Amino acid sequence: MKIQKVLLSMALTFGLCLTACEKEENLLNKSNPNAQTQENFWKTEADAINGINATYANIQNRTITLWEVFHYDMRSDEGYSQSPWTELANVGKFIINDYNVPFVREMYTDVYRTIYRSNQVLTFVPEIEMNERLKSRILAEAKFIRAHMYFKLVTLWGGVPIVTTIQLPTDRPAQATETEVWAQIEKDFTEAKADLWAKEEYTGNDIGRVSKEGATAYLGRVYLQQKKYAEAAAQFKEIIDLTPGKFDLMPNFKDNFTEEFENNKESLFEIQFTNNNGKVSGFPVYDAAGGDETSERAQFFGVRTSDFPAPEVVGGWCDGQPTKWLLNQFLIEKDKNGNVDPRLQYTLYYKHPGELLFGKTYEERKIDENQRFWKKYTNYYKTTEGYFSGINTREIRLADVYLMYAEALNELGRTAEAIPFANLVRLRSNMNELPLSMAQTEFRERLRQDRVLELAGESKRFLDMKRYGILGPELAGPNPDLPPNVADFDTEFKNFVKGKSEYLPIPLYEIDALGPEKIKQNPGY
Structure with missing residues (x-):
């Protein structure tokens, strides 16, 4: 300070x-x-707790939790944008001409601001006389959050400066390689895992803090993204061994995306939000007490039911929508009873008999039947979609762990062992079991499909596509001139440039501040 x-x-x-x-x-x-x-400030146990709480507060920040949905989901084949803010709509089109545009610069800045807060905790808390076990936990929490931030940096920007100490205004940290950033992430999660408390040890106001199991699952994800399959499988196995006693799938898929069942037995790590800003519509008051503790995702991605700011507004702004390709994936396979995959009705709004948009049909809302909207993580079960939402973002849940574990095992040639974990996720949604006789290649493709259906709109698909090596302009399909709301492919990929579009541009202000001898712009920008 x-x-x-x-x-x-x-x-x-x-x-x-x-x-x-x-x-x-x-x-x-x-x-x-x-x-x-x-x-x-950094004198007492209370100061240490307040310091780590301030670090948690920054991972709720809208400039991270909101903009990352555009950077991950809208740049995948799951989403596109018709936002009236042209620059925002262009993110999913892989068109960024202003390298200081707010949704790039603000997220980059606030991720590093969160890292700075973590570094403060790690610098000053060791000198405080306090309960040693609590001290170790707080330091581990800071390492977890720092690794969580670097995961966003490396997957969105690639090689970036690694800062693990409190920086002075005159410091100019040099750009690290991607390999070095991944190594730092692995180190932080490994060390955090050693001293974090188990999930059940957090009670009362401490529910929702990062846990040992959350660090274990996240470390597995880090290994998997680098295709370190054996290391990833080992971490996921530790979580698998805690099921179904400590962790298990929720009986209903939909219960992972509402306020009612937050921090449930399927959840390993989630960003905590609370709807404490009060209004049904209008803009947030960020300098109010708790003003940054609400999620704006539902408002930005919810179905638009009228022109804002009309008094009759009950829906969202629809700055991001699901592609027709995504809808079609849900329609490929029927469930055991011959019905449409039940996850669809809790993931998307789409034109079909009985579909209501906050109590009215597509026709009554005068909405084009080709339009689809996100339902997951919105307040579709309420009467209105206010600006502020208290729905926690589930960063890692057990269904994801099951599917990642299955992927790691399959890539290790252990396909027969992998298939049952994919089946656990499928059975929860009444889908037919996959036969254990599937070959590695066949199961690989089926598993990739299953991840789309289970995790759509959860900011996983772009990372999956990068890991699979399938990002490219060919995803625009045979007719890239068709609009995304009618095409069977994500036509926005016609602008994708391999070797460039996998990453965002590093903000120009960062390059100007550090100097070209310390940091280079990402290729192609």
Whole structure:
């Protein structure tokens, strides 16, 4: 924290004496004795708890939790945008001409701000006299959050500066390679895992803090994304061994995306939100108490039911929508009873008999029947879609772990062992079991499909596509001139440039600040 000072800007005439100016300056530039500073804050156990809580607060920040949905989901073949903000709509089209555009610059900045808060905890808490087990846990929490932030940086921007200490304004950390960033992430999650508490040890107001099991699952994801299949499988196996006693799938798929069943037995790590900003519509008040603790995802991605800001608004702004390709994936396979995959009705709005958009049909809302909207993580089960949502974002849940474990086993040639874990996820949604006799290649393709159906709209698909090596302009399909709302492919991929579009541009302000000798722009930008 910076020392707050009382500053006075005075217009001085040329004839004033320099000595008098210096005396005036010394008189006015006084430190506020009541302000918390770096020197007087990190003293007690309460300070340590408040410090790590401030770090948690920043992972809720809208500039991270909102913009990342555009960067991950809209850039995958699951989503596209018709936002009236042209630059925002262009993200999914792989068109970014302004490298300081807010949704790139703000996310990059606030991810590093969160890392800075983690580094403060890791620097000052070790010197505090307090309960040693609690101290170890707080330090582990800081490492987890730092690794969580670097995971976003490396997957969206690639090689970036690694900062693990408190930086001075004059410091110019050099750009690291992707390999070095991944190594730092592995180190932080491994060390965090050793000292974090088990999920059940958190009670009361501590429910929702990162846990040992969350670090284990996240470390497995980190290994899997790098195709370190044996290491990934080992981490996932530790979670599998805790089922069904400590962790299990929720009976109903839909219960993973509402406020009612947060931090449930399927959840390993989720971002905590609360709807405490009060309004049904209108803009948030970020400087209000708890103003940053609400999620804006439902408003930005919910179905648009009327023109904002009309008083009759009950839906969202529809800045991001699911592709027709995604809808078609749900229609390929019927469930055991010959019905449409039941996960579809809790993932998307789409035109079909009985579909209501906050109580009215497509026709009553005067909405084109070709339009589809996100339902997952929205307040579709309420009467209105307010600006603020309290629905927690489930970063890692057991169904994802089952499918990642199955992928790791399959890539290790252990296909027969892998298939039952995919079947656990399928059976929860009344889908038919896959035969254990499937070959490795056949199961690989089926598993990729299953991940789409289970995890659509959860910011996993773009990472999956990158890991599979399938990102490319060919995804635009045979007729890339068709609009995304009618094409069977994601036509926005016609702009995808291999070797460039896998990453976002590093904000220009960062390159200007560090200098070209310290950091280079990503290829193609």
